[in-house]
Amino acid sequence: QVHLVESGGGLAQAGGSLRLSCAASGLALSICGMGWFRQAPGKEREFVAAISWTGDVTYYADSVRGRFTISRDNAKSTVDLQMNTLKPEDTAVYYCAADPRSSYGSRWDYEYQYWGSGTQVTVSS
Numbered sequence: 001q002v003h004l005v006e007s008g009g010g011l012a013q014a015g016g017s018l019r020l021s022c023a024a025s026g027l028a029l030s031i032c033g034m035g036w037f038r039q040a041p042g043k044e045r046e047f048v049a050a051i052s053w054t055g056d057v058t059y060y061a062d063s064v065r066g067r068f069t070i071s072r073d074n075a076k077s078t079v080d081l082q083m084n085t086l087k088p089e090d091t092a093v094y095y096c097a098a099d100p101r102s103s104y105g106s107r108w109d110y111e112y113q114y115w116g117s118g119t120q121v122t123v124s125s
């Protein structure tokens with residue numbers, strides 16, 4: 001059975017940083033494209049960042065480019081999201097997702113097969 005578990009969420013002040021981590025069990029993350037998505041209250045889930053299986057190719061939403069960095073450690077089966085210069089509008093539940101059918105990652109949530117249960121990030125002004 002596949003499990004993705006996010007950690008590292010919490011409360012931060014505007015301008016601060018948080019680092020999210022996604023750990024997998026029952027799935028070889030090394031073959032998966034991986035993504036981070038987020039959902040704020042009353043809003044649809046939106047793409048944040050994605051990374052290819054080698055880590056060589058990354059994608060970012062315009063709203064986070066230059067502030068967030070996605071990375072992976074295939075030996076540890078983890079994918080991280082370093083979030084800097086946080087803004088109140090970054091407040092959301094953050095989800096990691098895995099797509100074992102593609103090694104490249106995607107901006108589209110429907111292409112991901114496995115999802116974590118999410119971790120709350122709250123940024124105060």
